[in-house]
Amino acid sequence: MSKVKFSVQVLLVSDLARSQNYYRDVLGCEVNDFWAVRDEFALGFKLMQANDPADVQPNKSGKGQLIPWDTYAYVDTHDELNQLIEQLKSNGAKFIQEPVAIDQGWGIWKEFAIEDPDGYAIGFGSGKKS
Template sequence: MLRTTIHEARQVRLVTNLEQSQAFYRDILGCEVDGWGHALRGGLQLILQQAQDPSQVRPNPTAAKRDTYPTDWRGPDHGWDTFALVNFEEFETFVEELHDHGAEIALGPIEQTHSDGMTFKNVYVRDPDGYIIVFGCGAIISSPETEEA
């Protein structure tokens, strides 16, 4: 059976103040923003839309933990709305860029190494409506076999 390829996805985000959100995504996160509400920077692709009522703006709460992941990670400790991948080698430079542009860092940067030798780096950024974007990356820095030798 043939299946159509989906090339990209754009998350729709309801906001309380469209102009303020457009300015945040343009000036703080460096997105290309247009009058339609598209906020694009590489793989980060959002469509910002004015909510009819502020009560419609609902960032995600923290998800339930689970022990069925293929590693020892049990799930996030904090709520998040978007996870965006950045290059591992560029992570610190990206965090500096966020600070330089006045981003509200809600958490991090955090670095964790799991038992499989994979190291993850994350930084949580809060937008004007409380949505959390986690910018993260991962790489194998050391393997369990290397540490045992």
């Protein structure tokens, strides 16, 4: 049986060139045409130019959810997550959720979220300390 190795989030964007620049320069993705991929996180996006800016509609928060994530990526360790936080800060990412550590009973889950130019929320989290 075949297994899916990678999936992408399709995002309607209001300005394709601006989004391409953001996903390359801020998020660190490899960008070509409408693809934006960051392989080490198995994180991928298909950026599609919207016909009308009103068509761009990031998710709303769900019940009990503070951040309306549009994409959520798992990072292997807290150390890698901390490195990513520093990289995104130095690249000028807009943080809509500062890093938080949550005791889950089985261990600590650490996460944060950033927002792209169209308001899409991209969350990152890790449950392993090292």
